[in-house]
Every structure is written in C-alpha cells, then in structure tokens.
Amino acid sequence: MIGTGHTVYVGARDERLGEKAAAELGGRPLPLDVTDDDSVSAAAERVRAEAGRLDVLVNNAGVIGLGNDAHDATAEQVRMTYETNVFGAIRVTHSFLPLLEASEAPVIVNVSSSLGSLGIAGDPEQFTSILPVYYSALAYNSSKAALNMVTAQYARTHPRMRINAVDPGHTATDLNGHTGPQTVAEGADIIVRMALMDTNGPTGGFFGNSGPVPW
Template sequence: MACRAGRRAVRLPGVTTTLITGANKGLGLETARRLVRAGHTVFLGARAARRGAEAARAVGARPLTIDVTDDASVAAAAALVRERAGRLDVLVNNAGVAGPARPADEITAADMLAVHDTNVFGAVRVTHAFLPLLRRSASPVVVNVSSGLGSLAVAADPAAHAPLVPVWVSSLPYNSSKAALNMVTVLYARALPTMRINAVDPGHTATDLNGRTGAQSVEEGADIIVRMALIGPDGPTGGYFTAAGPMPW
C-alpha cells in the first residue's frame, strides 16, 4: 500500500457527498467548512440535534444526528443519507473523546471501555454501517482522525520524536484508543483495496478535547484532514499522516 501523501489536493468529480462525525465544533467543524467550500455536500454529524443544526447552518452543511456509540443512531443516520444522497463518497471518522487524565495504574477497564467505545468502536460502527453507501461511490475515501499519541514508535521514545509530537501526554485510554484506530485503518485498507483509507494526526490543536491548550489553530489542525479527504483514486491508502508527511507507526 502506498505510504506517501500528495501535497496537492485533488477534487473528486461531480457532486461529492461527505459525512463528518463529531463535527459541531473544533476540527470537525473546520473540516466541514473547508469541504463545503471545496464543493462537497457535507452531512455534519453531531450527537445533539440542536447544536448540530446550528453548526450546519453556520458552514452551509446538512445536519445529521448521529451518536457513534449507539447502533440504532448510526443505522438511522445511514438510512437518512441513503434516502437523501444515495451514496457516500467521503467518510471522516472524527468523533472522539479524551477520557480521564490519570496515571496508567489508576485507570480501570470501565475507563478504557468508555474511551474506546467512541474512538475505536464508534469508527467501526460508522464505517460498517456506511460501507454499502461508500461502495456506491466511484472513488470512496475514509479518513480516520487519529493522533501522534497513538504512535507506538513515539510512545517508546517520546524525546526522540519531539519534533513530531512536541507535547507528550501519557494517557492510557486515549493513546491506546488511537493506536487501535491506526490498526483498524490498516486492516480496513487491506480488506477494501478500492477505497482510500488513511489515518491522520492533526497535531496539538487548540480544541475542547485538550482544554484549548494546543499550540496550533483548528485551521492548521484541519489541514491534513481536508487534504486526505480530497485525495483521488490514485492517492495513498493504509497510511498514517501528519501535515508534514508520514507519521511512524
């Protein structure tokens, strides 16, 4: 599988239908704004219908109520997109939670389950439910929003990888969920070779997820998400990318 992200975004032909989960604020909202501007019909996914509708109006997207931790909610969202669009060209699995910030030896299985249910199982629920619609696309794309904290190489030696991940946080639930999401990405890419499926690391971005402590803006953080959402059929698949290039697994 290819492992290099092109610097130039390629717009998909015709009307491109896109779903972004967890998109009523932060990176998801900025990604929706940019993809609407690029000509996509964007379904802006949010758990809360009112907040989702307000965010969608603000960026010219279509609101879609979807709770990635709930099978019925995901199934209903897929049925609505099927009815209104007939297919899905781009899926951005962006919904995520940080989980508790406690030392690893204080983390319980319940803590782990709560975070993985959104960050890992949620991405699988949504991808699985929307696969029939993605298969109707001429050039389907899936972008899984991961993190540099999910890199095993970085976790093994954070100091050596400081240029890539300048702020290292030792969070057992969050880091492990993003490492698992990376594996999900690779295995989906191998199973579905006609789709472009990649994981991205937006970098340390100022969002509610980290109490807005990130060093870069949501505009900067969304760059790699948007770039990978816009790749064409000859783009990379099964990769893990930052805005600067490939991220070590």
C-alpha cells in the first residue's frame, strides 16, 4: 500500500511496536485495540480529523487463542478468541463505516483463513492445493468461519463497497511462531491486491493467492 499513493495508518494495541512498524513502512502509527470500544472510537476520530475519509479498511487483527481442543474447550475460552477475531472486526468496521462511506471507492478486506472454510473442513483431502495440511482448532477455525459470514453480510448491505475475505495462506508470523513456509510479503500479496481493486472488482467473496477459496 505504501508507494501506491495511500496514506497508511498502522493500527496496533502496543504503541511502541506500532510506532516501530509504522516507521519501517513509512506509515502513521495509530493506537488501536480492537477489543476496546473507546480505543476503536478514538482511532476512528483521529482518522476523521486528519483525513476526513477512509478508502481502505484492512481488518487484520487475529489470535490463535485458547479453546481449540474440541474436547476440552470452554465457552469462555472460545469467547475470548471471538472477541478479537470476530467482534473486533465488527467493532472496527462499525466505527469506520462513516469514513468509508465518504470515500468514492471504499474497500474492506477481512483477513480470514482457509481453516475457516466449511467446504475444506468437510473434505480436507479434496483441497490440498489450497491447504496442504488441515489443522483442527475449534475456537480459531470457527471464528474465521464466522468472519467469512460477517463479510458476506456487510457486502450484501453495502453494495457500493467492495468487501471481501482473504486467505493469506500459511505465513511465517508471530501468530504461528514463524512456522509458516510463506514470507510476510507472499502472504500479504492477496491482501494488497484486494485492497487496491477498483469499483468493478468482486465483492462478498473469499479469495486466496490462487483464486477463490470455498466457503
């Protein structure tokens, strides 16, 4: 996104790390904890005051969390994962919608995972080209399935916007202890491509680097 004419705000709940990342990328740090209403409202107000609108929103916050063993998971453990992965995306989207509506070509990209695909979960061996290894994780996988439906609902109710879910693939990040075979740049490719689409691009879909991902 940097270098494409966009002013990029880098949201982070840890202000020090956010400032470091923004400096490395050439963006602007934006204190933002997606689990906190006041933090999200303050972030939206700052963008409104400085920019007046938002052209692209990328909901990238996510945690593996607890509650991933389907035998032992408690409702509270699963709820904690949903607080970031699902409710966080809804909270941020709700607060930033007025700024997106002020844009001529608003876009929302929700970073999901092929682990949230019901189609893949039902028959993992059929989709090894998309997800070579299927991991069972009750809280995380179901939260991404929920995020996919959230994406579809926003797309239906906001037809002027391009709103899609994306699967960056198994990327080496802090989320997985840097075990993914892809680099961050490779994982970010689909996110950036969907973020930069024009008004003729798809909406209400689920896409990976190789094309559509089954719901």
